[in-house]
Amino acid sequence: MGHTSLCVLGLLLLNKLLNCGRAEGLDAVLTVKPNWPTLFHRESVTFTCDLTEGKDTDWKYTFTGNGSRLSLCGTEKSCSYKLMKNSSGDYQCTGRHKSRNLTAESKIVTLNVAVNSRPVLTVSPSWLSAGASVTLKCSAEDPSAGWRFYWYKAIPKLPNNSYSYELLPGSSSGTEQDSYIVHGQKHTAGYVCRAGRGDPVFYTFYSKPKFVWSGDFHLASLRVSPDRVQHFPSEFVSLSCEGNSTDWRMMRFTKAERLSNCSDFGTVNGSTCNVHNFTNNTAVYWCESGSGQFSNAVNITVQNKNIILLSPVHPVTEGHPVTLGCKCRTENLVFNVLFYRNGHLIQNDTRRQLNISEASKSDEGFHWCEHSGNVSPQSWVAVKLSRPETSSVILPVIIGLVCGMSILLLLWCCCRKSKYLLFARTMLSQKTNQNAANQDGSQSKVHPSHQSGADETSDGIYSLIQIKYFGSGEKYSPGPTVETVYSEVKLGP
Numbered sequence: 001m002g003h004t005s006l007c008v009l010g011l012l013l014l015n016k017l018l019n020c021g022r023a024e025g026l027d028a029v030l031t032v033k034p035n036w037p038t039l040f041h042r043e044s045v046t047f048t049c050d051l052t053e054g055k056d057t058d059w060k061y062t063f064t065g066n067g068s069r070l071s072l073c074g075t076e077k078s079c080s081y082k083l084m085k086n087s088s089g090d091y092q093c094t095g096r097h098k099s100r101n102l103t104a105e106s107k108i109v110t111l112n113v114a115v116n117s118r119p120v121l122t123v124s125p126s127w128l129s130a131g132a133s134v135t136l137k138c139s140a141e142d143p144s145a146g147w148r149f150y151w152y153k154a155i156p157k158l159p160n161n162s163y164s165y166e167l168l169p170g171s172s173s174g175t176e177q178d179s180y181i182v183h184g185q186k187h188t189a190g191y192v193c194r195a196g197r198g199d200p201v202f203y204t205f206y207s208k209p210k211f212v213w214s215g216d217f218h219l220a221s222l223r224v225s226p227d228r229v230q231h232f233p234s235e236f237v238s239l240s241c242e243g244n245s246t247d248w249r250m251m252r253f254t255k256a257e258r259l260s261n262c263s264d265f266g267t268v269n270g271s272t273c274n275v276h277n278f279t280n281n282t283a284v285y286w287c288e289s290g291s292g293q294f295s296n297a298v299n300i301t302v303q304n305k306n307i308i309l310l311s312p313v314h315p316v317t318e319g320h321p322v323t324l325g326c327k328c329r330t331e332n333l334v335f336n337v338l339f340y341r342n343g344h345l346i347q348n349d350t351r352r353q354l355n356i357s358e359a360s361k362s363d364e365g366f367h368w369c370e371h372s373g374n375v376s377p378q379s380w381v382a383v384k385l386s387r388p389e390t391s392s393v394i395l396p397v398i399i400g401l402v403c404g405m406s407i408l409l410l411l412w413c414c415c416r417k418s419k420y421l422l423f424a425r426t427m428l429s430q431k432t433n434q435n436a437a438n439q440d441g442s443q444s445k446v447h448p449s450h451q452s453g454a455d456e457t458s459d460g461i462y463s464l465i466q467i468k469y470f471g472s473g474e475k476y477s478p479g480p481t482v483e484t485v486y487s488e489v490k491l492g493p
Helices: 002-018 387-442 446-451
Strands: 028-033 044-051 059-065 078-082 089-097 103-105 109-111 120-124 134-139 148-156 163-167 179-182 189-197 210-212 220-225 237-243 248-254 259-261 267-269 272-275 282-289 298-302 307-310 322-328 338-341 344-348 353-356 365-371 379-381 460-465 485-490
Touching: 028 089, 028 109, 044 059, 044 089, 059 078, 120 189, 120 210, 134 148, 134 189, 163 189, 220 282, 220 298, 237 248, 237 282, 307 365, 322 365
Parallel strands: none
Antiparallel strands: 028 044, 044 078, 059 089, 089 103, 089 109, 120 134, 134 179, 148 163, 148 189, 189 210, 220 237, 237 272, 248 259, 248 282, 267 272, 282 298, 307 322, 322 353, 338 344, 338 365, 365 379, 460 485
């Protein structure tokens, strides 16, 4: 019993020595802002150590991370700290009273620090259609963690694969929404995004560029020879960039989302990229110029089958002819070919080609061919509206509207003019009648002289009355002649 008492007493004494200087009820609380579940390399945080006793100036503060003192933090209660790659771990703060033997330690706060993230950008649709808008969506790690999103247009930087970035309208301060809609995009373009949060703003890496493609020709154009979508691996294909630029690069985007230029898959010869052996099954190709232009895009597939469909690589203009064919490895064109569109047989005879004299929207869709049991892969044949026909419909409507408005304006002006001329003539008539009445009483010889056949040309006085309209609320005043009214007054002898 005596030994037990001595052990308890020894433990109490040891605890007293260990807690010497620590007051009962005195606590330190460490807070970290921002306190996101995941923080990133080079992101700044603020450590704050709060104590429950005394003034802030009565204490000296120490901050530690993973057991080591943070040398960049002084002895103040708050410390701004930029996280590093190895900053994950346990953090704690300690407060020591400046004049009393008091010490307080906070509980441990654990931080999870990751290498800077790269958001993922998606675009929809990938291929442009008339009148369609483009929706961009930026997916950041932990999307609920206070991010704002910044949207950019990619501008080609030659000669390598790099781009510069130009902020899209309305995104200079970032958007709360993780999506952005681009209206009126008609031609091939590239986009990137990034996310930011905090003050000062911490930015993620830029996303990888994503593209929206158009088959329409613009200021720059891409030509393919031979002009078809499907090719055999051993075939030679020439891709040429055309437009008002001298510097070009040929770009390719594969199904595996790998972006590369001609030097990676072909041979560069000026503005032409020659490909001798295709290695990718499917990819999109387009041209980019040193002045920042994008050409139309084309979809090219490489097939290892014994038969391929011959279909144009560019969209067909509505009303224009188009021809589809079937090609085997051993011969150019074959006879007795079946042609299909969207799963329906559309030609079954001895001909070797499908000839469409005037393409329409009903001819658009997936096409493939079949010969002797061999079926080709399918390819999309696009039909675009004819711009001249569209213009021929719209132009007469515009002319008619302009003419109609002009006629209405002219009629309105005439009505206004007639109204004021009628008013002026009425006033003139009243004035003339009044003068005539006055003359009847004072110069009675005027009328007898007129009736007696006196010389009408002698002693004639003509007064010129001029009428001018100055606008609403203004008076009439002599000015440029609108209409001349001659009043003849004859005086007798």
